């Protein structure tokens with residue numbers, strides 16, 4: 001009896017003590033690059049919390065001028081202050097970017113292009129997951145609109161600057177969830193049917209298809225691009241789903257911290273010589289397998305054209 005009781009209390013306690021070690025074991029993949037970034041310029045979208053915040057912090061730690069592109073400037077400013085204090089790098093700047101509104105994206109790009117000569121690292125990190133059916137200012141379904149189309153437009157607007165700053169890199173934060181994704185061209189905006197979980201998967205598949213198509217188009221330009229699965233990370237991403245929040249809470253001992261979740265983004269942004277793996281997908285700081293859908297060049301090309309069409313970008 002006492003044994004059972006002891007076990008009942010001791011076990012959670014031991015688990016609690018061992019949690020950091022367990023988490024470490026389950027989250028292999030650390031960016032070991034020692035590259036420093038003085039004079040380099042980086043933009044991180046969704047940098048006010050979660051994986052984006054930790055990514056921005058590390059880039060600042062290495063001396064880059066880092067732009068936190070956030071939809072909530074106030075939240076962004078608090079984080080910028082925190083990063084400045086922690087890293088001693090004052091070059092951490094907040095700019096307004098709402099990826100659910102193409103006007104905001106264009107305004108951000110215009111401002112950035114006017115004030116900066118270079119862009120060496122673009123991290124398309126912001127994302128929404130499992131939000132109830134809703135639309136962006138331009139009438140796009142929220143997941144495809146923010147996670148894919150918003151970043152598509154942003155990358156397009158910053159591309160010349162990236163080319164001028166070569167060697168430069170674009171990192172797209174996708175997800176393992178892309179395996180369940182499909183691109184339904186007849187229902188891209190989820191109007192015929194909608195499932196919040198699947199909508200997330202579709203948008204994350206779109207991220208990978210775009211990374212590959214972009215890599216093909218940018219060959220020889222000195223701009224390389226990578227997509228990333230950060231791992232299962234204890235961030236605010238699950239905020240829209242009670243069930244997911246509960247599952248995340250239940251497993252919170254074992255899933256990655258945001259700092260661990262940032263490692264693969266950092267690996268792709270920093271590792272020297274990674275250019276030979278242009279267009280690849282990474283997880284735990286290694287090349288990772290993507291679904292057959294995600295390797296389909298026909299779908300990638302068509303999605304590219306459709307996206308240009310939706311955003312009023314001339315198709316080439």
Ligand SMILES: NC(=O)c1ccc[n+]([C@@H]2O[C@H](COP(=O)([O-])OP(=O)(O)OC[C@H]3O[C@@H](n4cnc5c(N)ncnc54)[C@H](OP(=O)(O)O)[C@@H]3O)[C@@H](O)[C@H]2O)c1
Nearest residue numbers: 046050051071098099100125126127175232233235236237
């Ligand atoms: N967590 C995981 O387990 C996991 C797994 C696979 C992939 N990912 C991917 O990792 C990336 C980062 O997610 P996270 O886990 O760090 O989640 P998070 O803590 O929820 O952070 C998401 C960030 O995106 C921003 N954002 C959302 N909508 C936006 C919009 N319309 N315009 C501009 N910014 C917007 C959020 O800003 P606000 O704070 O203002 O809302 C926040 O800064 C996402 O692309 C996600 O799909 C995460």
Ligand SMILES: *[C@@H]1O[C@H](CO)[C@@H](O)[C@H](O)[C@H]1NC(C)=O
Nearest residue numbers: 124148151152155172173210
């Ligand atoms: C990924 O990369 C493409 C091309 O740069 C971009 O247009 C797309 O929207 C990006 N998505 C995200 C969220 O990373």
Ligand SMILES: *[C@@H]1O[C@H](CO)[C@@H](O)[C@H](O)[C@H]1NC(C)=O
Nearest residue numbers: 292293295296297298299300
């Ligand atoms: C790519 O996808 C299209 C449409 O879903 C399909 O018809 C085609 O067979 C696929 N191609 C490959 C190589 O898988």
